[in-house]
Amino acid sequence: MRRKVIAGNWKMNMLPNETLSFIEALAPHVKNSEVEVILCVPYTDLFYALLAAQETNIKIGAQNMHWEDSGAYTGEVSAKMLKSIGVEYVILGHSERRQYFAETDETVNKKVKKALEEGLKPIVCVGETLEQREAEKTDEVIGKQIEIGLGGLKETDFATLIIAYEPIWAIGTGKTATSEQANETIRAIRKKIVEMYGNEVASNVIIQYGGSVKSANAKELFTTSDIDGGLVGGASLKVEEFEKIINFS
Ligand code: PGA
Numbered sequence: 001m002r003r004k005v006i007a008g009n010w011k012m013n014m015l016p017n018e019t020l021s022f023i024e025a026l027a028p029h030v031k032n033s034e035v036e037v038i039l040c041v042p043y044t045d046l047f048y049a050l051l052a053a054q055e056t057n058i059k060i061g062a063q064n065m066h067w068e069d070s071g072a073y074t075g076e077v078s079a080k081m082l083k084s085i086g087v088e089y090v091i092l093g094h095s096e097r098r099q100y101f102a103e104t105d106e107t108v109n110k111k112v113k114k115a116l117e118e119g120l121k122p123i124v125c126v127g128e129t130l131e132q133r134e135a136e137k138t139d140e141v142i143g144k145q146i147e148i149g150l151g152g153l154k155e156t157d158f159a160t161l162i163i164a165y166e167p168i169w170a171i172g173t174g175k176t177a178t179s180e181q182a183n184e185t186i187r188a189i190r191k192k193i194v195e196m197y198g199n200e201v202a203s204n205v206i207i208q209y210g211g212s213v214k215s216a217n218a219k220e221l222f223t224t225s226d227i228d229g230g231l232v233g234g235a236s237l238k239v240e241e242f243e244k245i246i247n248f249s
Helices: 016-030 043-053 079-084 095-100 105-117 130-134 138-149 155-159 179-197 199-204 215-222 239-246
Strands: 005-009 036-040 058-062 089-092 121-126 162-165 206-210 229-232
Touching: 005 089, 005 162, 005 206, 005 239, 016 043, 016 058, 016 239, 036 089, 043 058, 079 105, 089 105, 105 121, 105 138, 121 138, 130 138, 138 179, 155 179, 155 199, 162 179, 179 199, 179 206, 179 215, 215 229, 215 239, 229 239
Parallel strands: 005 036, 005 229, 036 058, 058 089, 089 121, 121 162, 162 206, 206 229
Antiparallel strands: none
């Protein structure tokens, strides 16, 4: 049985003092949760988040990293650096990074490999645009993102990494994919993983849905056959709303 994982993606939001009070307020509401809870916070909040989350079951992640260990890469942060302060997860290949910061499937692949090598758990995002969905290219587009982005890995890596299916047209738009649409695409992702790594890997890998998840649609999405929880943007910025999503059942 696959576990459910719900991760907040704070994007470029929240200051250290807000981070501290958010985690302090959230922790008691999720302490008996069977869902794995992760908060992916800005670099400047990581240390505070790790401190605040210490005695809780909330895990902390970053939102990006570089694939090199160190060097002349102004403005970048390495997997080693994240690991050194105790970060556990890292979002890789988010559509906003692909769209605004020239992230490609090839750089995602280098980052995934480095993260795994350093013992960080990647949350790897894939997803199609509205244009691609309307042209019925969803499976093809995502197939390529998976083929390159998750190419050359070991079968055992899939026990550590998480895939997040995030249709770009549903991110921050208030438009959610229907649970059928999301489940169907996630099933297609598993099929792709079967081709690449076999049945067992595909049926055990955690695949989340992301894109305008809120408390009102969490249950419907997360109780489908193939969706193992969510990557939550906007709705993860309010304690009460995020707590309801985590406790969806
Ligand atoms: P959203 O963002 O929940 O605000 O749509 C999801 C994401 O980008 O991970």
